[in-house]
Amino acid sequence: MVIERLMVLSGVSLSVAMKLIDREASGICFVIDGRRLVGVVTDGDIRRGLLDGKTLDMPVDSVMKKEFFTLPVNSSLKSIQEHLGEYKYIPILNEDGEFVDLASPDRYHQIPLVQPVFDGNELEYVTDCIRTGWISSQGKYVRLFEEKFGEYVNCPNTLAVSNGTVALHLALVTLGIGPGDEVIVPDLTFAAPINAILYVGATPVMVDVDRYTMAIDPGLLESAITARTRAIIAVHLYGHPADMVRVMDLAERNDLKVIEDCAEALGSRYKDVHVGSSGHASIFSFFGNKTITTGEGGMVLFKDESMRERAKMLRDHGMAPEKRYWHNEVGFNYRLTNIQAAIGVAQLEKIENFVEKKRWMANHYNSCLAGIDSIQLPIEEKDVVNSYWLYTIVLEPNRVNMRDKILAFLNSKGVEARPVFFPLHIMPPYQGYNTHGSSYDVATHLSAGGISLPSSVTVTQAEIERVCETLILALTSDGSLATS
Ligand SMILES: *Cc1c(COP(=O)(O)O)cnc(C)c1O
Numbered sequence: 001m002v003i004e005r006l007m008v009l010s011g012v013s014l015s016v017a018m019k020l021i022d023r024e025a026s027g028i029c030f031v032i033d034g035r036r037l038v039g040v041v042t043d044g045d046i047r048r049g050l051l052d053g054k055t056l057d058m059p060v061d062s063v064m065k066k067e068f069f070t071l072p073v074n075s076s077l078k079s080i081q082e083h084l085g086e087y088k089y090i091p092i093l094n095e096d097g098e099f100v101d102l103a104s105p106d107r108y109h110q111i112p113l114v115q116p117v118f119d120g121n122e123l124e125y126v127t128d129c130i131r132t133g134w135i136s137s138q139g140k141y142v143r144l145f146e147e148k149f150g151e152y153v154n155c156p157n158t159l160a161v162s163n164g165t166v167a168l169h170l171a172l173v174t175l176g177i178g179p180g181d182e183v184i185v186p187d188l189t190f191a192a193p194i195n196a197i198l199y200v201g202a203t204p205v206m207v208d209v210d211r212y213t214m215a216i217d218p219g220l221l222e223s224a225i226t227a228r229t230r231a232i233i234a235v236h237l238y239g240h241p242a243d244m245v246r247v248m249d250l251a252e253r254n255d256l257k258v259i260e261d262c263a264e265a266l267g268s269r270y271k272d273v274h275v276g277s278s279g280h281a282s283i284f285s286f287f288g289n290k291t292i293t294t295g296e297g298g299m300v301l302f303k304d305e306s307m308r309e310r311a312k313m314l315r316d317h318g319m320a321p322e323k324r325y326w327h328n329e330v331g332f333n334y335r336l337t338n339i340q341a342a343i344g345v346a347q348l349e350k351i352e353n354f355v356e357k358k359r360w361m362a363n364h365y366n367s368c369l370a371g372i373d374s375i376q377l378p379i380e381e382k383d384v385v386n387s388y389w390l391y392t393i394v395l396e397p398n399r400v401n402m403r404d405k406i407l408a409f410l411n412s413k414g415v416e417a418r419p420v421f422f423p424l425h426i427m428p429p430y431q432g433y434n435t436h437g438s439s440y441d442v443a444t445h446l447s448a449g450g451i452s453l454p455s456s457v458t459v460t461q462a463e464i465e466r467v468c469e470t471l472i473l474a475l476t477s478d479g480s481l482a483t484s
Pocket residue numbers: 163164165166189190192193235261263264284285286287297298
């Protein structure tokens with residue numbers, strides 16, 4: 001809302017004020033003298049005035065309230081949010097009593113980074129689990145979730161597991177990766193893939209990423225391959241697919257296994273093919289902030305059906321499928337529960353709509369932020385459908401030093417934003433593996449300048465506009481940001 005549209009000058013007639021309230025459908029307008037706020041008038045005040053014998057040509061000042069609740073411009077977001085419980089609108093005044101902003105619930109509520117949506121059949125299916133007693137890892141929803149998921153991504157060999165990280169572990173174990181093997185992983189990612197490499201006792205080799213897709217840079221893969229390299233984990237970061245054509249080409253020429261980490265890319269496609277079907281295995285996560293969620297949960301997919309069978313046995317303690325309580329191998333308990341799967345089935349029923357909403361959101365951000373030359377917007381390469389898990393911008397190098405201030409400013413204004421991941425190679429558990437002397441310039445740059453903006457499927461046009469206004473304000477305030 002543009003506050004100027006709710007202002008009338010002291011001395012204008014009641015009919016002018018009434019027309020403005022009607023036009024803005026606000027129920028209220030603010031009377032100013034110069035920039036000073038001198039009164040507040042509601043449609044009720046005007047109606048009572050007319051009943052009292054006032055006429056429409058009389059000045060607005062004759063019915064306005066001169067005493068009203070305001071807050072000073074340096075009020076904390078928390079105190080504004082508290083008072084908004086009591087007042088619908090709160091004028092924000094500077095030290096000179098000038099009307100500088102109008103607090104209203106739609107302008108000052110918290111905009112979350114990502115928020116799950118359970119407005120479908122979630123409750124019904126979960127209730128079904130409880131009513132029927134099928135609450136553990138047997139029951140119809142687990143298999144149903146695997147089947148429906150397989151249909152959506154167009155890969156039949158799906159296996160539901162307890163989270164995305166164990167999906168990665170299970171994929172590596174099933175593909176036979178272990179001690180002595182090197183596995184290539186992008187330097188910029190959530191840490192789950194490199195942790196999983198370390199769980200199996202293999203050696204991670206970190207490779208820099210592409211500046212625009214933020215995924216592994218295929219041009220750098222060749223030089224990272226040694227005689228011990230056995231696999232590549234490609235991560236489709238923030239929703240943009242990695243260049244799987246070049247990754248697969250290189251993998252085939254060097255006889256390497258490929259795992260696609262699609263945790264952030266449900267709904268993303270390349271040439272109409274869903275991510276996850278190029279690699280020998282792929283994984284998804286259903287953590288609370290992912291595009292669909294089961295609270296905690298994951299899925300591992302295999303190109304080869306026999307691999308799925310082996311992973312299924314390992315998921316269930318390594319028990320021989322034909323002989324209960326007989327173990328041929330050390331397995332795990334990586335099962336998803338029927339309750340979680342029930343939520344997953346309900347979430348999956350809405351996936352097309354979720355992805356559509358995410359793409360609408362990105363479009364809207366793109367148009368609000370177009371032409372601002374100090375930031376890099378997320379891209380969508382030719383033939384790609386980006387599902388925009390998090391809409392992530394990157395400050396240009398000349399602005400990188402403002403990043404943390406901008407983040408603090410956004411968060412202080414109720415816009416939940418967060419930095420991009422740290423490059424893996426600088427963190428204590430992974431530092432020691434940075435033995436190839438790579439520089440990781442791009443990962444370092446993206447990490448220092450990256451900001452993920454609110455990206456819920458429920459985000460509204462007005463919220464996106466508020467996020468962009470706040471961001472632009474932060475970018476143009478040359479470092480003098482108040483974050484109280
Ligand atoms: C979320 C995520 C995972 C898996 O996370 P879990 O919380 O274990 O489900 C793996 N890789 C990436 C890139 C992720 O973002």
